[in-house]
Amino acid sequence: MAETLERRRILVVDDEERMVRFIRLNLEHDGFHVSEAFNGKQALERLRDKTPDLILLDVMMPDLDGFEVLKMIREVSNVPVIMLTAKGEEDDRVRGLELGADDYVTKPFSPRELVSRARAVLRRTETASGSMHGLIEVDERLKIDFDRREIWLEGKIVKLRPTEYRLLYHLVQNAGWVVSHDQLLAKVWGYEYRDEPHYVRLYINYLRQKLEADPANPKYILTERGVGYRFVDFRRQAKEE
Numbered sequence: 001m002a003e004t005l006e007r008r009r010i011l012v013v014d015d016e017e018r019m020v021r022f023i024r025l026n027l028e029h030d031g032f033h034v035s036e037a038f039n040g041k042q043a044l045e046r047l048r049d050k051t052p053d054l055i056l057l058d059v060m061m062p063d064l065d066g067f068e069v070l071k072m073i074r075e076v077s078n079v080p081v082i083m084l085t086a087k088g089e090e091d092d093r094v095r096g097l098e099l100g101a102d103d104y105v106t107k108p109f110s111p112r113e114l115v116s117r118a119r120a121v122l123r124r125t126e127t128a129s130g131s132m133h134g135l136i137e138v139d140e141r142l143k144i145d146f147d148r149r150e151i152w153l154e155g156k157i158v159k160l161r162p163t164e165y166r167l168l169y170h171l172v173q174n175a176g177w178v179v180s181h182d183q184l185l186a187k188v189w190g191y192e193y194r195d196e197p198h199y200v201r202l203y204i205n206y207l208r209q210k211l212e213a214d215p216a217n218p219k220y221i222l223t224e225r226g227v228g229y230r231f232v233d234f235r236r237q238a239k240e241e
Helices: 017-029 040-050 066-076 090-098 111-129 162-173 181-189 198-211 234-240
Strands: 009-013 033-037 054-058 081-085 103-106 135-137 142-145 150-153 156-158 178-180 221-224 228-231
Touching: 009 017, 009 040, 017 033, 017 111, 033 040, 040 054, 040 066, 040 181, 054 066, 054 111, 066 081, 066 090, 066 181, 081 090, 081 111, 090 103, 103 111, 150 198, 162 181, 162 198, 162 228, 178 181, 181 198, 181 228, 198 221, 198 228
Parallel strands: 009 033, 009 054, 054 081, 081 103
Antiparallel strands: 135 142, 142 150, 150 156, 178 228, 221 228
């Protein structure tokens, strides 16, 4: 399993620098890629910019506590979250799970326990939702590798700007499902941009210009009028073929 998970990206959110350093050293020793945030605002920015595979989120933080940050994360993303808490009370555990946490670890914890919990949550998540890692073959024309951040169109790499890339990621992640304007705004630009729907329309147009054979009659990124956008369900098509 180490080979399967070693490239996974983990975001560590804690206002104690010593704790972040301790967690980072142990996760990197086990092969994970780690990014850091020291408050709730930074965590939401990292989520938007880095698209982590897992978030380790401390409960006791100034300004926004972990529960408030978790609520905001769940408004824009289904990324798995493990809560880190110095408290062992059942109420905190229940509250975190009800808000959408995938697991919790009580401080103080051993490096072995933390890594084991992280691997277990990642394993469950990938088993349940399917992996977004490796080469995704949408059809003979379009292939995507999110690990390498490469988009291949008719055998050639297409260059996407960071915002275009994040938008495509969230559309493909939900292939076959309609993603609303509000969800895309929150996931790609941040929760504070939820009242700016023209951003989505503009960047959907950019993506279509780069990926569609006929942008006026799109095959990949479909409009659900008045609701949002849907990426073609390439998994279902592949099964039917």
